Amino acid sequence: MKKITLIYFLLFVAFLKAQHIDAPDRIILNLTEQPSSSIAVTWHTNESHDNSFVELAEATKWIEFKDSAIKTPAQMNELNYKGNLSYTYSAVLNDLKPNTLYVYRVGYDSVTSEWNQFRTASDTDQPFRFVYFGDPQNGIREDLARVFRKALMTAPEASFWLFAGDLTDLPDESMWKEWFDATGFIHRIVPSIMAIGNHDLYFEMADGKKKKTDKYPLWQSLFTLPENGPEGLEESVYYVDYQGVRFIVLNTNYRLKDQAEWLENILSDNPNKWTVVTYHHPVYSTGEGRDNKDIRETFMPIFDKFNVDLVLQGHDHTYARTYKIYNGKISDDESKGTVYVTSVSGPKQYPANPMYKDLIAKLGTFTQLFQVIDIQGDRLIYNSYTVTGELYDHFELKK
Ligand SMILES: [Fe+2]
Known part of the structure; x- marks a missing residue:
């Protein structure tokens, strides 16, 4: 009897082995x-x-x-x-x-x-739409899958998805496995671009504490992003021209001055009608004890100088959308100014501390969100939706 059981067991193992396919x-x-x-x-x-x-x-x-x-x-x-x-x-x-x-x-x-x-994109300035997400970061399989699925159902024909960093809480295998479980087939049919957040960086342990490095090897192995940024920042600083819009992705973790120089260069030679910038740490923080002064002082004068239209950010785990801002103030000139948005898609959310409340047109928190943004010639139409499908915020920009 024991012998028969063993034979059955060995046959079963051989069957499993024959069935094993290392599918992509x-x-x-x-x-x-x-x-x-x-x-x-x-x-x-x-x-x-x-x-x-x-x-x-x-x-x-x-x-x-x-x-x-x-x-x-x-x-x-x-x-x-x-x-x-x-x-x-x-x-x-x-x-x-x-x-x-x-x-x-x-x-x-x-x-x-x-x-x-x-x-593929058109080679002319045809209308299109894209979807923007603030930090997913935590509970990716448990709490993000429904955000991604609702975004796909709301904007099934989006040309691409854009992420403003902190895709996962830690750059490790188990979290990335969750990421691809939660996104399912979507990444296979909707292209993406992403900015790198602080949580996306490789870290080392020193004195029992996590120490962030300037490396992001898993990011670079899982994605193939443009390498047209400053040297050493490949796949974290780059730009993409899409049907009349220049999308610029910055890495606000370090080397801000190098990026500022590069940014000036690519903005001074920009044939596109619209300019959208994305990066992780917001210039107007809504979190208590958070203030990214260096980022604000390094990049905002350049955004003003070259009329950047829209800036998409993350990191603060709240929602905040400013009025049009120019020179640190609400713009009274319709033709000048930049709208700055911070959003969040994941379940980790913080109280909104209105440090810059006078500049903010819409402030909120404890709401999982995604944004659908349409470019239609002279109009940019922005809609933020809750995971449950309600319109949460809306504005339009005109050229
Ligand atoms: Fe962050």
Whole structure:
């Protein structure tokens, strides 16, 4: 009897082994510097696969696109992060047609993901919409999944999603696993750009305390973001031009002066009608004992000088949207000024301490939010929604 049990057990183990497939997961699209002609794809597997690839074709109404699909080899990145060995793969797909629907899948050998679709940006200033999220950070699987799903249902045709940092509370494997569980298939079909927050940085333990570093290896392995920023800040400081809008992503954790110099350069040569900047630490903090004076003094004069329209921030775990601000005051000139928003998508929220209450048009907290922003020629239309679907804040900017 014992012998038979053992045989059954061994057969069962052999069956499980035969069934094991190291399927690609954590598949994510990122915008590149040229979203009308290229896109970046990144994914992960548990074991290493040298011959990994992305397969791409123009979408068709049936499955005949498969006959014309072209394989692009992926670059493998082996990362040993605090004892966790992980393998990620990335490829930038170039020479794409503007405003065109493509299908792609990723894989190795005969193991592939499902086919997914995305649309490239137009090469003209066509109207579009994007979604902006403040800090997710905590309870990602438990409390963020419904925010992401409601955002997708509210703006299913959004061109991309934008995150203002602190995507996870700690840069570790288990949290990123939660992240990709919570976002589900969304990252596979809606491209993203993200700013790096303080919690996204690698840390070291010193004297029993966490000490933040200026490194972000997991971020760089999980995403493939533009590398057109200052040297050493690749994939955390960059810009993307999308249908008449220059999106600039800053890293407010360190090296502010280097970024200010770079920012002046790219703003002095900006052919786009609109300019949107995103970064993590807000210039007008709403949290008690928080004040980012360096960031305010370094960047706000540049935003004023080059008429930045909208600044999207996080970090304070509250909601605050200013009036149009110019030179630190509410602008009385319709053509000048910048609107600064702080928002939060995650469950961790703080009381709103109205340190700058005179500048703030809408202040709130203990509400999980996402923002849908439309660019329509001379109009920028901003709507903030609660996770339960109610309109929470609204304004428009006109050129
Ligand atoms: Fe933060």
